[in-house]
Amino acid sequence: MxxxxxxxxxxxxxxxxxxxxxxxxxxxxxxxxxxxxxxxxxxxxxxxxxxxxxxxxxxxxxxxxxxxxxxxxxxxxxxxxxxxxxxxxxxxxxxxxxxxxxxxxxxxxxxxxxxxxxxxxxxxxxxxxxxxxxxxxxxxxxxxxxxxxxxxxxxxxxxxxxxxxxxxxxxxxxxxxxxxxxxxxxxxxxxxxxxxxxxxxxxxxxxxxxxxxxxxxxxxxxxxxxxxxxxxxxxxxxxxxxxxxxxxxxxxxxxxRNEPYYAFGVGAHGFTDGVRFANVRGLKPYIQAVKEKRLPRADQYKVSRKEDMENTVILGLRMREGVSTLRFEQRFGVQLADVYGDHMKELEQKGWLTQDERSVRLTESGLLWGNEVFARFIS
Known part of the structure; x- marks a missing residue:
């Protein structure tokens, strides 16, 4: 994207x-x-x-x-x-x-x-x-x-x-x-x-x-x-x-929504072309890097499809609108329930998650136990 x-x-x-x-x-x-x-x-x-x-x-x-x-x-x-x-x-x-x-x-x-x-x-x-x-x-x-x-x-x-x-x-x-x-x-x-x-x-x-x-x-x-x-x-x-x-x-x-974005400056974190990166935190190294015509990266890595799906769910659940099942399928070519159905069922039984044909969302109780919910979607 x-x-x-x-x-x-x-x-x-x-x-x-x-x-x-x-x-x-x-x-x-x-x-x-x-x-x-x-x-x-x-x-x-x-x-x-x-x-x-x-x-x-x-x-x-x-x-x-x-x-x-x-x-x-x-x-x-x-x-x-x-x-x-x-x-x-x-x-x-x-x-x-x-x-x-x-x-x-x-x-x-x-x-x-x-x-x-x-x-x-x-x-x-x-x-x-x-x-x-x-x-x-x-x-x-x-x-x-x-x-x-x-x-x-x-x-x-x-x-x-x-x-x-x-x-x-x-x-x-x-x-x-x-x-x-x-x-x-x-x-x-x-x-x-x-x-x-x-x-x-x-x-x-x-x-x-x-x-x-x-x-x-x-x-x-x-x-x-x-x-x-x-x-x-x-x-x-x-x-x-x-x-x-x-x-x-x-x-x-x-x-x-785990969408890509440009990021610039000391310590900035960005996500472009499927790559997540973090810039150096020091002013002098940052300025020196670009003087040498180098991108001032401290770290960068290609995001795997599995991690991309996990991030999409975990970050999306922070919003009250939840994770759009349609956007998930359009992005990854699979249905959300096919990937995380077991987790979703477990969390629904706990009363922390609810879903319909449009989205998966935190319940009122799930909002207060968000970190516990998010952890279920991390391998």
Whole structure:
């Protein structure tokens, strides 16, 4: 399949959050302009110097892309536009932003460059909690940034929240949800904290110095998120994502449907021509590789048909619409039940899976036991 989505990674941040294990660097003193040169060179190498076919989604993530200056942002969007011309009227073009890193000048540059969706990393509206997880903004800055973005013409804004954070209680999360819902945004993502190696939180946990909510408390938090979102008219279309009608993240659905996508930048992961790859995470190795006219791959491998089928089922079950039986058959030439019938029957008996002639989906109970369900489809 021809990729119809593009991911571009900007690895720079104002500071490092205590939970983050992404390929990121504090922006001060970094070779930002040289990195933009390298991004353009990687796109040239990957696309053999020619623009790609029509794409339907572009996502610029990080890091914090909006730590770029207005001039650097303009250059970035020009590079993206050069290799991925904006031919589609319904293109979804998202840029991630942190509160306090957007202003009218930069937002105008983004609008002129085709950006029509913002993903804002709020995480919480509790100032004490924001400080504890290493964020460099407060609740007021979140609201101010949304006001600026709206006045600049952005009317498709997503807000990221986190739960299961150190010291967070159900009541604190409820206050954050209340503040979020008052904003009337189009999309909300709510992710449980995952402790990753090479983070401050991991080090603190290893030393017994990180006080996290219990599993039962985290479960209660997740159910609270789902309840409050539903009561306010948001549809849960994926395990961690909620939207008003018509504002689902089309880019992320590319991942969940296991469709191919281009990816560029330090640490970026892509899936093209049946090959999954990961770029190097170091800035200097990345820049040096493209200077030598080499794709900056740290790892790549051809995805087997069996793994491709497994990924299609596991990722597809994250969505409430489930796995389309028709798309599965069109893609692999076999029926879903012929490959996974025994697993599906077992999970149906447990009450975790349901199916009809169109799709296979998680039940309400299955949604809470998702990892157990997904494991059944891994050889």
């Amino acid at each position: 021809q990729p119809r989505s593009v991911y571009v990674h900007i690895p720079f941040c104002m500071k490092m959050c205590h939970y983050c294990d992404f390929a990121t660097y504090t922006v001060k003193g970094q070779p930002v302009d040289a990195y933009l040169d390298a991004l353009e060179a990687e796109m040239h190498l990957a696309l053999h110097g020619s623009p790609a076919g029509e794409v339907h989604t572009i996502f610029v993530g990080g890091g914090t892309p909006t730590v770029l200056t207005a001039a650097q942002m303009e250059r970035l969007l020009s590079i993206v536009g050069k290799y991925f011309p904006h031919r589609s009227d319904d293109l979804e073009f998202t840029v991630e932003a942190n509160p306090g890193t957007v202003d009218l000048e930069k937002l105008a540059v983004m609008r002129d460059g085709g950006v029509n969706r913002l993903s804002l990393g709020a995480q919480s509206f509790d100032d004490r909690l924001l400080q504890a997880i290493g964020r460099d903004h407060d609740a007021r800055t979140v609201i101010e940034s949304i006001d600026v973005a709206t006045s600049a013409g952005f009317h498709n804004i997503s807000l990221d929240l986190m739960y299961g954070l150190p010291g967070q209680t159900v009541d604190v999360l409820d206050d954050t949800l209340e503040a979020t819902l008052r904003l009337g945004l189009q999309h909300v993502s709510a992710y449980a904290l995952k402790i990753e190696e090479n983070t401050l939180f991991y080090s603190l946990q290893q030393k017994g110095q990180l006080s996290l909510p219990t599993d039962d408390e985290e479960y209660e938090m997740y159910q609270l998120v789902r309840q409050r979102m539903a009561e306010s008219g948001y549809v849960q279309y994926e395990v961690s994502n909620f939207s008003l009608d018509g504002f689902e993240s089309r880019h992320n659905q590319t991942y969940w």
